[in-house]
Amino acid sequence: MSAPFEEHELLPRPLHDERARQQFVGAFRGHLASRLMPGNYAVYRARVEPGFEREHGRKPADRHEVRAAMQREPSYQFWSAMQRRSQELMWESVIDPTERLLPELVARAKRLARRAGRTARGSLALDPGCVVPRYHTAADIHLQPGGYHTEFTDDDVAAGAVYDRALNIYSAGGTGPRNEVLGELLLNYCRERYPELQPARLLDMGCAIGNSTLPWARAYPDCEVHAIDVAAPQLRYAHARARALGVGVHFSQQNAERTSFPDGHFDVVVSHIMLHETSRSALANILRECLRLLRPGGLMLHLEIPRGRTPLEKFLYNWETWNNNETFAGYMTDADLAALAQDAGFAPDRVEFVDHVVRRSREQRLYSEEPYWKILVARR
Amino acid sequence: MSSPADPVKQPPTRPKGHRPVVFDDPAIDQLHAAYVTLATELAVAFERIDTLERLLERHAGVTREEIEGFEADGAVAESRATRRTDLAQRLLRPFREFREDQIARAEHARSAPVRAPDEP
Numbered sequence: 001m002s003a004p005f006e007e008h009e010l011l012p013r014p015l016h017d018e019r020a021r022q023q024f025v026g027a028f029r030g031h032l033a034s035r036l037m038p039g040n041y042a043v044y045r046a047r048v049e050p051g052f053e054r055e056h057g058r059k060p061a062d063r064h065e066v067r068a069a070m071q072r073e074p075s076y077q078f079w080s081a082m083q084r085r086s087q088e089l090m091w092e093s094v095i096d097p098t099e100r101l102l103p104e105l106v107a108r109a110k111r112l113a114r115r116a117g118r119t120a121r122g123s124l125a126l127d128p129g130c131v132v133p134r135y136h137t138a139a140d141i142h143l144q145p146g147g148y149h150t151e152f153t154d155d156d157v158a159a160g161a162v163y164d165r166a167l168n169i170y171s172a173g174g175t176g177p178r179n180e181v182l183g184e185l186l187l188n189y190c191r192e193r194y195p196e197l198q199p200a201r202l203l204d205m206g207c208a209i210g211n212s213t214l215p216w217a218r219a220y221p222d223c224e225v226h227a228i229d230v231a232a233p234q235l236r237y238a239h240a241r242a243r244a245l246g247v248g249v250h251f252s253q254q255n256a257e258r259t260s261f262p263d264g265h266f267d268v269v270v271s272h273i274m275l276h277e278t279s280r281s282a283l284a285n286i287l288r289e290c291l292r293l294l295r296p297g298g299l300m301l302h303l304e305i306p307r308g309r310t311p312l313e314k315f316l317y318n319w320e321t322w323n324n325n326e327t328f329a330g331y332m333t334d335a336d337l338a339a340l341a342q343d344a345g346f347a348p349d350r351v352e353f354v355d356h357v358v359r360r361s362r363e364q365r366l367y368s369e370e371p372y373w374k375i376l377v378a379r380r
Numbered sequence: 381m382s383s384p385a386d387p388v389k390q391p392p393t394r395p396k397g398h399r400p401v402v403f404d405d406p407a408i409d410q411l412h413a414a415y416v417t418l419a420t421e422l423a424v425a426f427e428r429i430d431t432l433e434r435l436l437e438r439h440a441g442v443t444r445e446e447i448e449g450f451e452a453d454g455a456v457a458e459s460r461a462t463r464r465t466d467l468a469q470r471l472l473r474p475f476r477e478f479r480e481d482q483i484a485r486a487e488h489a490r491s492a493p494v495r496a497p498d499e500p
Contacts, residue, residue: 015448016431017424024423027464028416036472039479046483050490075479077402081412082472084400088413089420091395099391139397152391325397 005168006177009108009244010237012161014097021093022169029086030172036079037316037367043075044312063314063333070315084323087143087170094165095145098158109157109240121248124239130253132230135279139325142170148208149231160209160237167211175211178245182272183212186303187219189356189375190268194299199223199267203293205256205286206274210238214247216270226261228254257285264295271302275376276332283335287344294380300341302376306355307333308367316367337376351378419471423464430460 007013014022048069052060060066070076098105113124132149140147144166148159167179175181190197199220204213207227217225227249229235239251254260256271269290275283290300307329308314314333320326321333338353356373403409431450435442452460 016450017428020424020427021420023427023460024420024464024467027423027461028420028468031465031468031472035469035476039476042483043479046486050486071402075475075482078412078475080400081402081409082416084402085413085416088395089416092393093420095391095393140395143395143397145392145395147396150392158391322398323400325395327397 004177005165005173008241009112010105010157010161010241011164012094012097012101012105015100018093018097021089021096022165025086025089025093026169026172029090029169032079032082032086033172036082040070040076040079040316041312043073044070048073048076049312060311063308063311063318066311066315067318080319080323083319087324090166090169091144091162094162094169098161098165102153102156102158105157105161106153106155109236110155112240112243113236115243120243121246122239122242123250124235125250125252126232126235127253130230130232130255133255133257133279133282135277135282135328136230139327141277141325142320143325147231148229148234151233155236156233157237157240159231159233160235160241163234164209164211164237164241178214179209179211180215182303183215185356185358185373186212186270186272186301186375187215190270190299190301191219193377197268197299199299201266202226202268202270203228203259203261203266205269205271205290206277207238207251208234210242210249210251212272213238213249214242214245217242217247217249223267224250226250226252226266228252228256228259230255257282257289259289259293261293263292264298266293266298267295268299268301269293270300273303273305275302275304275337276326276329279328280331283340284344287341287346290378291345291380296380298380300346300376300378300380302337304332304337304374304376305329306372306374313367319367337374341376341378346378346380350380351376353377419467423467426463426467427460430463 044066048066049059052065052069060069136147136149144159144162146152146159148163150159152158164179167175171181176184200222201224202216202220204210204216204225204227207213207229208231210227213225213227217223225248227238228251229238230253232253235251235253238249242249242251256274275286278286294300306317308317318330318333321329336353338351341351342348354375354377356375358371358373401409428447431447432442434456435446435450439446
């Protein structure tokens, strides 16, 4: 069992059966990831690839040919149906207690936002004029009903509360007791590679509930840490959550494609698996905006989900593209982010798109036999 | 505080976007989805019963508040975790066995010598 999830003031506290439901879905997902997903590799090698070779006299050339063959494979069909259903059940299990407790959660978030004094660090600036882009509204990302952004009541925090608890279930505990694993991962990479770095101002783009932002704010206590997102319910929740956990972050509702910060304002700009939730034009805009926001010598770090090395891996990573409303992830599969950063104006010798291998437990494995991460690193 | 640009009265219960159909007959998709739910509810019921039994061990009478407030820790949490894993394994066992058989047969066929067409 991984470390227990740490409760805090903003998390809806489930009743007996609600908690049991969440825990079962988490255990079921863990079992699918550790015991069933690897079988996709085994059945591909034993049946699907040999079958394709018999028919075509060669191996599948790309992920599209793998997809056509795998979709006919009964055991892949079964795994896919289970994986999809577990994702739907995950949201259902979290939404029930959140809706039941929503008035109380909104009140708690307001109390924390109003709090004054030494513990009232950080700030929240919402912009009613902020347009939620089409890449959020066209389909609900990750199947979360209403997506990251939809509001159902005044001062709504539901989408944030749902996301916080669901992330723990999604990863079967793999995102750690405070859902901070990805923030820590990128922070550790940064500290190992740039031990001298002491940023005065840092920006986290597409922060959602700020779970990946907080490790940065803790690591650099003298740094002014900003975090932006387009989704107001996430930001309200993120601000109250950061206060409940005693960390100071300045949250504001802004699109990362074009922010209100001045030129050269930040020493570091980061994001955590955000780029693949955008669009082709938005990605180009975001990279240009990063260049504008960084001071000369400033550092850009974008953590991304790997998209696979072999046709089979590429196909499996794209399961989420077709089945979990990761609509832009398909394009990201073959995109060269280093080249895109150069197109945005970063100098060619100052950009890298690195493979970052991290030891993970079997329980945390999603689609790869050898888990790794991608990091887009660039200095202005 | 901002007000919603597109106010929604009722939270949606299903995600907006494409719903994939995995099997040739969509009814099979539905059947799979339904019994995963059934399994989830079974897990919930097991846990409820477990709670009641443990409370009954402690007291003569049981109140609703006591049930709602019950949290597993230590050995109880461990035994529940084992039970959840056990249920998931039992639920998926026919599938695992089906796949193992398929892989074994495929590997056997590949390693077996090729016979001439007129061989018995």
